[in-house]
Amino acid sequence: MLFAAPFFLLLARQSGGAANLERRDWTWILALGLLGYYLSSLFDFFSLLTISAALERMTLFLYPTLVLLLSTLFLKKRYPLHVWGAVLLSYLGVALAFAHDLAESTLAADAWKGLGWVLASTxxxxxxxxxxxEVVGRIGATRMAALGTLVACIAVLVHFSVTEPVASILHLPWQVYAIGLAMGVFSTALPVWCLSQAIRLLGAGRTASVGTLGLALTLLMSWGFLGEALSLEQVAGAALVVLGVTLANRQKGSR
Structure with a gap:
C-alpha cells in the first residue's frame, strides 16, 4: 500500500481531487475505502492462514450473490425465483469444495475459522x-477508486504501525521491496482502476459476473505455483460457483 499510494495520489489529482465534493461524498469515500480495500483484504489474508487459496477464491466469488441478497434487503429490489436457484447453486459449489478442505485439514476448527474469515471478506x-x-455516477469512477484506496492505504499503514515495529520495514531484503513494488502497481493500483472502470461501464452485477474468470485462474495458479491439491471436488465446486454466479447476474437482467 505504501508503494501504491503515490499512484493513487496522482490518479486522484488527475480526476479532480477534492474539488466539489460534499460532506456526504467524503462519508461514502471513507466508508467504502475501509470496506472494500482495507477490511475485505484484511479478512481475506486471515482466511488464507487456514484454508487453501482455491477455497478462499471460490468463497470470495460468492460476492455477486451477496450483492443480490443485500440489494433485496436494503434497496428493496426484487428478483425472480430462478435467480435464487442460481444463488443456491453457487453455495452448493462452495460446500463441495469446503468438504475437500475439511477432509484435508488436520484441524477442522481452523478450516471453519478460515471459512468464516473469507465469508466476512465476501x-x-x-x-x-x-x-x-450507488455513488460512482456522482463522484466519478476514477476519483472514487483513487480516494477510496488512499483511505485504505492510510488505514493499512496505521494498522501496521500499531501491530509491528515501524523500523522493521527498513531492514528487508531488496527482493521484498521489488515484490512489494510489483504488487503495489500490478496487483493494487492497476486492478483497482480497472475495476472502477468496469463498474462504471457494466454495472456492479455484470462486473462481478465477468470477474469469475479469476476463480479458474486461481485454481490453476494455486496448483501450479503453491503446490496445492486440485481435486475433483474442487473443480466441480468451482464449476457450480461460476455457473451459479453467471446465471444469477444474467437472469436478473439489471446493471
Whole structure:
C-alpha cells in the first residue's frame, strides 16, 4: 500500500481531487475505502492462514450473490425465483469444495475459522460494490477508486504501525521491496482502476459476473505455483460457483 499510494495520489489529482465534493461524498469515500480495500483484504489474508487459496477464491466469488441478497434487503429490489436457484447453486459449489478442505485439514476448527474469515471478506466486498454502484455516477469512477484506496492505504499503514515495529520495514531484503513494488502497481493500483472502470461501464452485477474468470485462474495458479491439491471436488465446486454466479447476474437482467 505504501508503494501504491503515490499512484493513487496522482490518479486522484488527475480526476479532480477534492474539488466539489460534499460532506456526504467524503462519508461514502471513507466508508467504502475501509470496506472494500482495507477490511475485505484484511479478512481475506486471515482466511488464507487456514484454508487453501482455491477455497478462499471460490468463497470470495460468492460476492455477486451477496450483492443480490443485500440489494433485496436494503434497496428493496426484487428478483425472480430462478435467480435464487442460481444463488443456491453457487453455495452448493462452495460446500463441495469446503468438504475437500475439511477432509484435508488436520484441524477442522481452523478450516471453519478460515471459512468464516473469507465469508466476512465476501460480505464487506459486497457492501463495497453496492455502495460504489450507488455513488460512482456522482463522484466519478476514477476519483472514487483513487480516494477510496488512499483511505485504505492510510488505514493499512496505521494498522501496521500499531501491530509491528515501524523500523522493521527498513531492514528487508531488496527482493521484498521489488515484490512489494510489483504488487503495489500490478496487483493494487492497476486492478483497482480497472475495476472502477468496469463498474462504471457494466454495472456492479455484470462486473462481478465477468470477474469469475479469476476463480479458474486461481485454481490453476494455486496448483501450479503453491503446490496445492486440485481435486475433483474442487473443480466441480468451482464449476457450480461460476455457473451459479453467471446465471444469477444474467437472469436478473439489471446493471
Amino acid at each position: 460480505f464487506t466486498y459486497a457492501l463495497y460494490l453496492i455502495g460504489t454502484g
